[in-house]
Amino acid sequence: MSRPIYFAGLSLTSPRGVSSEDVVLYNIPEFATAYKEKFGVFFLPTVTDSELSFERNKTRILVHYFSSWKDYVIVTRPFSFSVEEVEAIARKIREESKVIASIAASRLSSLTRLSSRFMGIVDGFEIDLGLTSLLIGEHRSFESYAIDVIEEFVSVSKRPVFVKVSPSVQLSSEFLENLRQTGIAGMVFTPHIVYSIGREFFRVHSPYLSKLYALIWAKLIASTDIPTAYISDIPEHLLGEVSVEKTFDILLFDTALLSTLVDMPGVVELDKEMPIRWRYIPDPLRPAIDVVREPQCLNVCPYRAFSKEKNLHDSPSGLAVADEKCNVCGLCLSSCKDVKLMATLTPE
Numbered sequence: 001m002s003r004p005i006y007f008a009g010l011s012l013t014s015p016r017g018v019s020s021e022d023v024v025l026y027n028i029p030e031f032a033t034a035y036k037e038k039f040g041v042f043f044l045p046t047v048t049d050s051e052l053s054f055e056r057n058k059t060r061i062l063v064h065y066f067s068s069w070k071d072y073v074i075v076t077r078p079f080s081f082s083v084e085e086v087e088a089i090a091r092k093i094r095e096e097s098k099v100i101a102s103i104a105a106s107r108l109s110s111l112t113r114l115s116s117r118f119m120g121i122v123d124g125f126e127i128d129l130g131l132t133s134l135l136i137g138e139h140r141s142f143e144s145y146a147i148d149v150i151e152e153f154v155s156v157s158k159r160p161v162f163v164k165v166s167p168s169v170q171l172s173s174e175f176l177e178n179l180r181q182t183g184i185a186g187m188v189f190t191p192h193i194v195y196s197i198g199r200e201f202f203r204v205h206s207p208y209l210s211k212l213y214a215l216i217w218a219k220l221i222a223s224t225d226i227p228t229a230y231i232s233d234i235p236e237h238l239l240g241e242v243s244v245e246k247t248f249d250i251l252l253f254d255t256a257l258l259s260t261l262v263d264m265p266g267v268v269e270l271d272k273e274m275p276i277r278w279r280y281i282p283d284p285l286r287p288a289i290d291v292v293r294e295p296q297c298l299n300v301c302p303y304r305a306f307s308k309e310k311n312l313h314d315s316p317s318g319l320a321v322a323d324e325k326c327n328v329c330g331l332c333l334s335s336c337k338d339v340k341l342m343a344t345l346t347p348e
């Protein structure tokens with residue numbers, strides 16, 4: 001067995017992990033078992049207790065542009081998981097690896113209430129400042145408010161606290177030092193820009209942003225001794241030996257891990273505007289792809305909801321309808337050109 005890695009006081013089996021921005025992997029039933037050898041830490045999907053209600057039939061991922069795993073723009077939906085779902089995931093994987101609960105809330109009372117749901121089943125907490133700034137709005141000085149809330153939360157937390165920063169948080173050396181002085185255990189840097197329109201939230205994943213912000217923040221962290229993690233949109237096998245992402249103590253992944261699961265057809269939609277709302281796939285409808293015209297789409301579903309043999313046998317038209325394993329992620333809707341929503345009727 002390899003020697004443990006120490007990160008922010010936690011003993012990890014590997015300096016790699018899954019980020020709290022994943023919207024696909026944690027929904028795969030066998031995911032944690034399959035990945036436990038590879039990852040030393042699982043940051044659970046971020047949850048909030050704001051009035052944003054959890055919507056099960058809303059899609060969670062959209063491919064805006066895809067040329068390769070070094071050149072893509074994927075948009076995901078923050079707060080895709082309910083608190084109950086994330087609690088269940090934590091209970092399932094806590095025996096396997098270190099588990100961190102990720103939370104975003106506009107008030108200290110909400111943070112403490114949410115964190116109490118995870119006590120005893122996680123090894124630490126992550127506060128997502130990018131999402132917190134969207135929940136708070138722009139009516140007060142965010143930096144000083146954030147420092148006050150984090151300081152209070154760290155003082156009452158019985159577990160290590162990590163702070164996650166994104167491009168929407170103005171990160172100066174002074175703010176970094178103020179964060180360090182709150183007593184946080186470590187920082188997670190995410191290159192993902194988040195935006196909201198009304199009650200809809202969006203997060204943009206792109207290898208170009210990933211590389212750009214790694215360069216900017218690598219310089220900033222050189223002057224601090226805080227343990228750091230970086231979320232890379234470039235899969236590990238495509239990172240060079242001396243890539244700037246490796247300046248950080250550990251690396252976390254989310255959309256980049258899709259490269260190990262799915263075959264992504266090329267998607268050229270850069271002329272289209274970024275989304276302002278997520279699609280619904282209402283029950284009992286499910287996606288149906290044309291496997292004659294787009295055979296590559298059979299392998300785009302991370303949950304293997306399309307079966308070529310079954311569908312082609314049942315449907316001479318060449319349409320493959322997703323089976324009950326479809327959990328409405330939305331990946332096929334934006335990756336394949338001609339997807340219909342269909343209901344499968346079974347005789348009484």
Ligand code: SF4
Pocket residue numbers: 287300301302303304305306322325326327328329330331332333
């Ligand atoms: S069929 Fe698969 S890829 Fe398409 S929406 Fe359902 S789960 Fe997602």
